Amino acid sequence: MQRILSQWLWPSIAGLAIALLVLEYTGWRSNSPQPAERMTSYATAVATATPSVVNIYTAKVVNEAPSQRNNRFNQLNRGSNQQRVERSLGSGVILSEDGIILTNRHVIAGADAIQVLLNDNRNARAEILGADPATDLAVLKIDLDHLSPAIIGDSNAARVGDVVLAIGNPLGFGSSVTQGIISALGRYGFQGGAYYEDYIQTDATIHMGNSGGALINTKGELLGINSLIYTGGNTANASAGIGISLAVPINLATFVAQDLIDYGQVIRGWMGVSVQPFIPDTSQPNVGALLVTQTVANGPADRAGIKPGDIITAINDEPVTDGRIAMHRIALLRPGDIISVTLVDESDNTQNLNVVLGSLQQAPQS
Template sequence: MRNLLATLGWPALAGILAALLILDRWVLPNGVGNAPGQAAASYHQAVRMAAPSVVNIYTAKVVTERPNPLLRELQRRRLVPPQQPRRRWSQSLGSGVIMTQEGHILTSNHVIAGAELIQVLLHDGRTTAANLVGYDQATDLAVLQIDLSDLRPIVRGDANNLRVGDVVLAIGNPLGVGQSVTQGIVSALGRYFYEPNVFEDFIQTDAIIHPGNSGGALVDSSGSLLGINSVTYSNSGQANTSTSIGIGLAIPVNLATFVMDDLINYGEVIRGWLGVSVEPAGGQGPDSRRPALRVDSVSAGSPAEKAGITVGDYITHIDDEPVADGRITMMKIAMLKPGDRITVTVERGQQSLDLQAIISALNLSPDY
């Protein structure tokens, strides 16, 4: 009996061991079944690729201090002699991303706004003054340029391929302590918070963004740039650049590079304009099941008017792509150039019309 069990048991035991080996090597995901203390996945290579392209930015400007109200009143009564307003240097810090071999750096406009001196510290320890190429208040982006050799422009990713849940890393100069990295995930896409005519398309992340991170890089797990870290949105309902408590927001790399290219080439951002004001159809229109934007107004002389779009039309497609969100539609039109032709599909009564529009330049009015 014992010999029979031994004869039957060894083949079965060998089969179980072989199955476990196959599961561990070819079937189970990486890291499953790791022995206690075994190293987890590392983002070292991603940081090694991206970090040399992220710089620290230090700015200084002269500010005039307001006199104490009591002192001002005493001066008004001539109880104390008048004094000249006190002026002092105010310093701030932020981050930036090297985008080109020619030394162009993307950063947040609020990092350098009003600065009289801009100094850049590179990852390799070199420092240099930076010149302001241009800025865009609508997206809170600015472009600087430095004159140094052997720069490491960052590898650009594509934010259009981002998914909620993807791992991201925020690299910057938090609190002035030096370059640091925080890790998180993409929490949401297409976020907006402020005025309707401001061009917002934020990536929301739970990677911690401290003061000083503004203008730094948001990269994927391979080190490619996905966005420019912008602000933290707090529960006060305001953009917050002085605390890390809140929702981290980054400007997608696609939008940031569009702004940068225009600032370099033209000194300003040239945005496309159609000239309509729209609202979500909300289940109305000839086909309430189809997403659409109801046209509430058409600007006189606008590309929309010239194309034949009228108040009450329901826009269903632009260049055969369905529309549903007015802000996303605004962003897509704004990233066109004057002279670009688009096909606007509208429903009017029981008709579906394909209207041809030639985009013109936006003057930052609140319609599209």
Template structure:
């Protein structure tokens, strides 16, 4: 028996292995369903998709509508008491002290043939004179129509004939990886075009503006580019270049989406300011620690950390410590998102506010107010030194 096994053992083992390989490789031979394995592979003859070898057409289309700005400010120094002394006053009248003129360089985008320009508020803030230099060599003094520090935008007006106007694109359709060109006047060397891609969209909580919804790009944005154009590969305006990330980092610049910029510009032209809704609260997203301190079953919602005196929220009955659950049936999950929701409302509109107070649900009705200017807004009433505020509405 052992001798028979020794004689036929190897042939039998080899036969079993071959049968197994046949079943695995050709299962349909033994009545089993054929195994399907799908791989995604590009066809050898499929055409390659590639960008243009030059963006000269896009640059030449947009560049004429991008202007350079030179803003000057004359510091108003308080006069010394000796200047008002009758004995010395005649001397100072004949030889007035020279003020050092402050110069600020930037860029602007010509938005219409009528001469309306968009730029950054920080470029034109407190300027006594704003000189606009066009690509065709013409120069003129601009009039400041209005500004919006909350978005760092300003609207200028110039009166010249045959003005070029930029083609306005659709910033809401921008995708990560799209080619972008930044056009402006960096360092005052003259108009410059840099290229990169869209690195991110919807950037916020950067501490730059009150309302943040930035397009991030690695197209070089340098000092003097502020207020210039961010355009797509076809030369259409998708953003207003605003800021770079400081600290030696490279390739991180931010632009205000043109959709937001257009809304601000049209409101300034129509009303002289941006009309925004306002509740008058400071809020903070609920953290695990806050959820535990308020005995909340989950971390949904935002907590009211401060209420402006005699503001719409206070008149509606909101109190520090209330947990905002919904605003007009929209879940209040993020302070900045809720702030933008309120800002889009018109002053005078009613808003339903659902809160949790001391563990009990409560519904309140508020009347949207007009957001006051940034520099005149009263400070909120702090409720806890441990709360870091990330939004106000």
């Protein structure tokens, strides 16, 4: 009997072992998706960044003229004005543990009272430390402990096609997240400040109330401040939800914020020159220069000997092809900084001139 059991048992055990090995490789033993098949989630990035994003509520007292009220009331109160409160909403991002918040200037413009609501439901009144119309950024300060500052990323390392997430307070619903990709970099021409506009364009949906909120990467790092959605200048005919979402790169935003904290305004370098693209007579691709069309009298360029008609080929030994980018980089420098300008004058002589930058505040007001 023992011999019979032995002859039957061992083939059964061997068959069972082989079956288990086959099932192991076919994935039958587990209903869970394999690592390569698991759905991508950005929950960790959102959890990292969300505590630094705040909701901003503003109130502004405005005078309402008698003509704006009903006639019967006007007859009883001729010549008197009535005050009413306009309320608006937006978003902001905590930059430091001592209560520094970055938002858009248009979110808090003209506000008489600003209330900040944190992700943990605490709230505080905010004061304005400074605002910069050229970049539509503003810095606020609140007095609360145990704040969660954003992790600052590097917007210069952002690439077209990178996945990004927008966090803010759309339509007053509270903290919300949308996903998209970076559609383009270096966008400008939307608000008239061409030298200082340098937007990140995304297709992450933003609405009213998202302004001032965070644009983050998949690590939860802050890449930009969501600023506006462009719909071709005719919102009445724009389809709902269709538009170009734009964010101020965080590298530019932190530069602006630090100046607003330190000086109450942004101190920008200024060369005092107007330029336009100039394409040399050459077969080499991507080669260009800048034609000087005007210099400000006694401005930095004028004092250095730069004249209208000169052709600028390089600044600090770096070739220049785009006047907007060149002036933008100069604006990120400081008054008193010296830059080297390589140019060809009207006599076809190449010169290297040193220009001591002035302050943009010296520019004549139009």
